[in-house]
Amino acid sequence: MRNLWLITKREYIGRMKSGAYITSTIVLMVVFFGSTILPSLFDSSSKSKPLDVTVVDKTGQVFGPLQEALTLLPAEEAKRPVNLTLATEDEATLMPRVKEGDFALLVVEGSFPGGLKAKFMAAHLSALTDSYLVMTPLQNMVRSARMQERGLAPEVAIEIMQPLDVEEVQVTSGDTERSQDQFMGTLLLAMSAIMSIYMITMINSQFVFQGILEEKVSRVVEVMAAAVRPVEMMAGKVLGLGALGLTQYAGMMVAWVAGNAISREMIDVPQQSLSWDVALLIMVFILLSYVLNATLMAALAATVSRMEDSQTVQTPVIMLMMLPMFLFTPVMNDPNSTLAVVLSFIPIFTPIVMLMRVILGEVAAWQVWVSVGLLVVTTGLVSWASGRIYRAALLSFGSRPTMKQLWGYLKMG
């Protein structure tokens, strides 16, 4: 146990001090912080500025009523003030300034209201995104005028134009209901959970592979094999580098949460709060998924002795890890379909598929327990087999192994 602790500590602290690790952690933290804070910075800078729109009104009938209609836009939809100006020059003269981004241009022509044509032009994407602030009142105004032309009283026309109160709700077997907005929040939560499992598993397993290969390339492996048991060497690497990856991940999460706290208004969909049982399940899956893949990578790393062989050996395992990502859409569409249920019981897919089913739909508790149980047994078996291969292959130097050799190592170890 003492040696296991010494190895774990060396792996953790040794790499923690390396320039590559510090740099990658800082870069990742900046990326995560920036990815949350930057859009909201742009957003808030464009929000505070009013949208300047110059109107070329070739009909001579639109500008006045449009100004009036703008004031009728409900406050919750009017996210940015709009300055409407009537153009005194023609479209061609104004165009260079539109291209410069000085203002957006709205050209209305044809006969009002029956044959009206409108064109909104702007240089900036933010102005185009916000064009609805002008175009929706314009449409409402034109429709209302058309109705009045057919003899409807203005107040009746306005009443007809009132939007419907529509709600889309996901029902579950419990008392809870999820609105579409909430469903988006849940989906975001599911994706974050899955990305967490992926990042921790993939990045850290790579660390384990690299670490063991480095020991083989530098031949320090024989000194270690003469001092400690192979299982301690492997477990120390898996634990130390796992903790290292978790530290990096925690750093990214701190940056992400800090970024989000600063720009809280950025995400319009309600943040779905994480229940304790789901949070626990995510932790269990992260842990098991990491141990499963890391021990497999450790065994494979022990069988190669040259850096150039590492890609060939790792690719099949990485492909296998990637596979559940392609199942995201079918499982999301129907978390209780036969495909989703079957996949959630196959241990290598369990962390991703079962987690998606639990977050997005309703899963009977026994199914979760059985899938976790199967994953625990598989992880145990893979760790045991990896330990044997690791022990037998540790001092093999030469060409990369064939399947037959791997089987031989498994029997020998």
Added chain:
Amino acid sequence: MSLEVQGVSKSFGPVRAVQDVSFTVPDGRVCGLLGSNGAGKTTTMRMIMRIFLPDEGEIRWMGNPVMDQVRQGFGYLPEERGLYPKMQVREQLVYLTQLKGLSLEDARERVDLWIDRLELGEYALRRVEQLSKGNQQKVQFAAAAASRPSLCILDEPFTGLDPVNTLVMERAFRTLAGEGTTILFSSHNMDQVEALCDDVVLIHRSHLVLSGSLREVKKAARRQTVKLRLESGDYGFLNRIAGIVTRRGQAGEMEISVPTGLEPSQILRAAMDVSTVVQYSLGEPSLREIYLEKVGGAGA
């Protein structure tokens, strides 16, 4: 009480690396493990260190089978040198010594002592990859010696060293032996083995050829060596005497292995017939001669 290797065999697939090898190294002695390349020396050493487990036979230390707990007390310098390249010399030595069961304070004290003995002081805070090969080898030796081992297995510890570093290492080697550590080491330099060893074990083509104390081995050879120097420097007459093996000695004299059945005085008489004899002496065979005789010149 000692290291006992009893009937040990090891195969790798169809290759039989070691076959039924048995020998004993008494406690506190220095034993040279000799053999040509591929004879099975490294595999034998790796089995003693439990890196490989023997297919057959048993290895005991002080009467107990060598298990992980027993192995904690062994030091090891592998033939394939290897250290963590990015780690500092002192930090690395302390880590490897701690893995042998020493406390942090104890490990630091022992490591500093060996850094001093091996004249590595100025490199203690450098990363291993910044050191020359010779200095890396001295660090590797310190890693084997610092844990105060009761048994130290050194696989070709002097290979690749320049003359100055060889002297430093030989001195450190003698210090380690002087502290009571039992040492089993391999080398191809017969003169060095003869100078450093109490006992020898010779393995050839996976089999044990001889083992015992240097004195016993030389006695058992029952052959004699004549050292001869002639004024004329013409030793052509020796070609006419059947069965003798000659070798030019370090001081220009001729070393002649006398085959059984031939009287050394016959060589002296023949020499006096052709020239004035400047030097004539009779001695035991050197380890190198015994080695060549047992292994055969071609296989060495």
